[in-house]
Amino acid sequence: MPRIRVKKSGPLKGSIKIDGAKNAVLPIIAATLLANGKCVLNSVPNLRDVHVISDLLRYLGAEIEYKDNVLTVDTSNINTYEAPYELVKKMRASFLVMGPLLARFNHTKISMPGGCAIGTRPIDLHLKGFKALGATIEMDHGFVEARTDSLKGNKLYLDFPSVGATQNIMMASVLAEGVTTIENAAEEPEIVDLANFLNEMGASVRGAGTNTIKIKGVKELHGAEHTIIPDRVEAATYMVAAAMTKGDVVLENVIIDHLKPVIAKLREADVTVEEGENSIRVIGPEAIKPIDVKTLPHPGFPTDAQAQFMAMLTVADGTGVVIETVFENRFMHVTEFNRMGANIKIDGRSAVVNGVKELVGADVTATDLRAGAALILCGLIAEGTTNVGEIYHIQRGYVDIDKKFRALGGDVSIVED
Numbered sequence: 001m002p003r004i005r006v007k008k009s010g011p012l013k014g015s016i017k018i019d020g021a022k023n024a025v026l027p028i029i030a031a032t033l034l035a036n037g038k039c040v041l042n043s044v045p046n047l048r049d050v051h052v053i054s055d056l057l058r059y060l061g062a063e064i065e066y067k068d069n070v071l072t073v074d075t076s077n078i079n080t081y082e083a084p085y086e087l088v089k090k091m092r093a094s095f096l097v098m099g100p101l102l103a104r105f106n107h108t109k110i111s112m113p114g115g116c117a118i119g120t121r122p123i124d125l126h127l128k129g130f131k132a133l134g135a136t137i138e139m140d141h142g143f144v145e146a147r148t149d150s151l152k153g154n155k156l157y158l159d160f161p162s163v164g165a166t167q168n169i170m171m172a173s174v175l176a177e178g179v180t181t182i183e184n185a186a187e188e189p190e191i192v193d194l195a196n197f198l199n200e201m202g203a204s205v206r207g208a209g210t211n212t213i214k215i216k217g218v219k220e221l222h223g224a225e226h227t228i229i230p231d232r233v234e235a236a237t238y239m240v241a242a243a244m245t246k247g248d249v250v251l252e253n254v255i256i257d258h259l260k261p262v263i264a265k266l267r268e269a270d271v272t273v274e275e276g277e278n279s280i281r282v283i284g285p286e287a288i289k290p291i292d293v294k295t296l297p298h299p300g301f302p303t304d305a306q307a308q309f310m311a312m313l314t315v316a317d318g319t320g321v322v323i324e325t326v327f328e329n330r331f332m333h334v335t336e337f338n339r340m341g342a343n344i345k346i347d348g349r350s351a352v353v354n355g356v357k358e359l360v361g362a363d364v365t366a367t368d369l370r371a372g373a374a375l376i377l378c379g380l381i382a383e384g385t386t387n388v389g390e391i392y393h394i395q396r397g398y399v400d401i402d403k404k405f406r407a408l409g410g411d412v413s414i415v416e417d
């Protein structure tokens with residue numbers, strides 16, 4: 001099994017380019033199912049999750065080509081509305097094909113997504129949306145089946161601004177009759193990117209990026225070309241790396257606006273952040289000032305950057321508190337951090353992080369995607385060598401993470417046992 005070996009490295013220095021956003025491209029690939037024709041997506045990151053959803057679309061009958069970060073999808077010949085367990089179990093985001101398939105066929109049957117290390121992650125809000133649009137839902141033998149004579153626009157309220165539910169309901173409603181209003185919708189930049197793509201295909205989606213989204217149904221959608229937004233979580237990860245190693249790093253291809261909560265919290269920790277047009281420079285301080293972090297739906301602090309910030313706080317000059325409000329079980333990395341000499345105590349959804357002078361290298365395990373990246377961050381400043389196992393989690397969401405760190409002077413490599 002491959003591992004990522006990280007040795008203590010000096011301050012990271014130099015510049016790297018941020019790839020297209022994983023969490024934006026996955027729903028957008030699912031949305032191509034709505035078009036009767038060919039879609040061209042630019043700036044598509046070469047990630048495991050992208051290949052997983054591409055395989056699912058191929059199974060459904062799509063023709064897909066991927067070269068030089070351009071993904072071409074032709075969904076003219078989609079011939080089934082059923083997504084099997086073997087393909088859905090690999091990635092929870094596969095469930096995002098449900099909305100588009102329901103819109104296209106008025107009928108779909110998808111294997112229920114499995115549990116996940118960071119929480120139970122139910123699908124009740126997705127289904128609440130489909131029901132509001134007039135679908136009947138049945139659950140049987142691990143599958144969820146939705147069918148209708150025709151979808152009709154409606155007004156619905158999400159109990160929590162779920163990113164996936166907002167996306168699935170948006171995609172189900174673009175071809176519905178009449179107007180759909182989603183209240184308490186998620187406001188993440190990835191929602192806006194999906195809305196832009198749907199509109200480029202001929203849909204009428206207004207209000208994405210606010211908590212009320214209105215979708216006026218249209219008769220049909222056509223193929224479109226779209227460029228995926230940069231990955232704000234990948235950017236946040238390298239920003240923290242620069243801060244922790246007292247480095248000086250420039251990240252190209254970022255949208256500053258998407259990074260607001262991350263920038264604000266880094267500045268609070270005494271990190272220097274210089275905002276460019278499409279780039280950002282991060283200079284680490286002599287000592288990280290302890291800060292408190294509370295994860296919230298956008299525009300609050302992103303849960304996907306929680307583990308990385310906690311990694312930074314392990315060596316802060318004092319005590320910080322991290323509160324996780326989005327997922328109920330997203331502190332799996334704490335045990336691994338503590339194995340590296342961190343001093344963190346958990347009480348429910350809060351973690352008290354007492355800064356220590358230094359971390360020490362150890363054999364650790366990536367428990368999920370962002371936790372895995374955070375362990376690499378710890379390894380960069382830990383005495384000796386850190387070996388991170390289960391790196392497939394990390395490869396789901398970071399393009400060439402070893403090469404990008406090496407380009408900045410970090411001693412990070414993938415090694416076979």
Ligand code: UD1
Nearest residue numbers: 023093121122123124125126160162163164165304326327
């Ligand atoms: C997406 C992101 C993930 C990110 C998360 C929150 C993708 C592919 N993944 O995941 O990286 O961490 O947003 O920003 O974009 N919930 C319900 N019922 C539902 C749906 C969700 O109770 O039907 C709950 C979840 O259990 C969780 C919370 O809502 O506690 C947030 O989940 P959600 O926003 O749906 O996250 P995802 O779309 O799965």
